Amino acid sequence: MDLVDRPVELRTKAAMDADIRTHRRTALVVNVRSRRGHRHYDAVYQQLRDAGLDLIDAQPVADSTRSLTRFLGHSLSRSC
Numbered sequence: 001m002d003l004v005d006r007p008v009e010l011r012t013k014a015a016m017d018a019d020i021r022t023h024r025r026t027a028l029v030v031n032v033r034s035r036r037g038h039r040h041y042d043a044v045y046q047q048l049r050d051a052g053l054d055l056i057d058a059q060p061v062a063d064s065t066r067s068l069t070r071f072l073g074h075s076l077s078r079s080c
Contacts, residue, residue: 025054029071032060 011019020026028045031037041060048055059071 020053024052025056027057027059028055029057029059029061031062033062 026048028041028048030041030044032041037060045055045058057071057074059074061071
């Protein structure tokens, strides 16, 4: 299992939004076992690309209870 080996700084939603706007990059992790997640994944992925954002990682997660932490850690490690 991939784990983040450094402390993660907790930030407000406004701070994260500002960082995304400044650096124009983000990650997309979606629970595709949920009906809405499955239905909207492709459209949201395309909307982020159309908006000019650099997707550092895009993960459709089918088993959120076991995989979410691993995928989030992987996405964070790719962002550095």
